[in-house]
Amino acid sequence: MLNFTLIIVAYLLGSISSAIIVCKVSGLPDPRSTGSMNPGATNVLRIGSKWHAFFTLLGDLLKGLIPTALAVFFNFPGWVIALVMLLAFLGHLYPVFFNFKGGKGVATAIGAVLGLNFLFGLSIVFIWLIVALLFRYSSLGALVAFALGPFIYLFIFAGQINILNPIFISLLAISILIFIKHKDNINNLINGQEKQIGYKEKT
Numbered sequence: 001m002l003n004f005t006l007i008i009v010a011y012l013l014g015s016i017s018s019a020i021i022v023c024k025v026s027g028l029p030d031p032r033s034t035g036s037m038n039p040g041a042t043n044v045l046r047i048g049s050k051w052h053a054f055f056t057l058l059g060d061l062l063k064g065l066i067p068t069a070l071a072v073f074f075n076f077p078g079w080v081i082a083l084v085m086l087l088a089f090l091g092h093l094y095p096v097f098f099n100f101k102g103g104k105g106v107a108t109a110i111g112a113v114l115g116l117n118f119l120f121g122l123s124i125v126f127i128w129l130i131v132a133l134l135f136r137y138s139s140l141g142a143l144v145a146f147a148l149g150p151f152i153y154l155f156i157f158a159g160q161i162n163i164l165n166p167i168f169i170s171l172l173a174i175s176i177l178i179f180i181k182h183k184d185n186i187n188n189l190i191n192g193q194e195k196q197i198g199y200k201e202k203t
Helices: 002-014 018-026 041-047 050-073 078-093 106-116 118-135 138-157 166-181 183-191
Strands: none
Touching (some): 002 078, 041 050, 050 078, 138 183, 166 183
16 A cells, blocks of 8 residues: 555656746746746746756756655665656656646656666766756757666666666656657757757747
8 A cells, every 4th residue: 555655646746847836936937838838947947047947956856856765765666666756757747736738857757766776866967967068958968868877777776687677667668758758859959949058038
């Protein structure tokens, strides 16, 4: 019973949209109706300030980190940890509190991998930051980091190479969903139309 309670709590936490809350409290436009139309930290940075983006990012990180870290700390079975990670992420993508229309899930996924294994999470953050800073595209950093993430976990952190490892499967599902949610960004990157980090929307 406790297993399923934590899984449900993970989804409900994931469904809390930090971007919408930060923008509403700050008097900024709804992030779903301006900029990239995405309720995430990158879009909040475009329509607000670095502080607005920071608190959005922090909230999205914590809702992935907290339930996953609790599952790991209390030594839940691997399949439970895998589902907690996935459901927190899915909550951000399809939030029950916001008509199932959410963001792209990168920050929540990063929070989840930090909660899973701090060093593994740092490796994902490092890849994301390096690619994003080099090329000035947050989306590209996220795509590269999560394309590599499941295999970094499997070959370095999993303890044994087993493609049926439930956490590897969860990470792979998260990676695939991140690519699906970024399909417009991928097209924009290919066509040279992707907005770079720091681009400001006129309000």
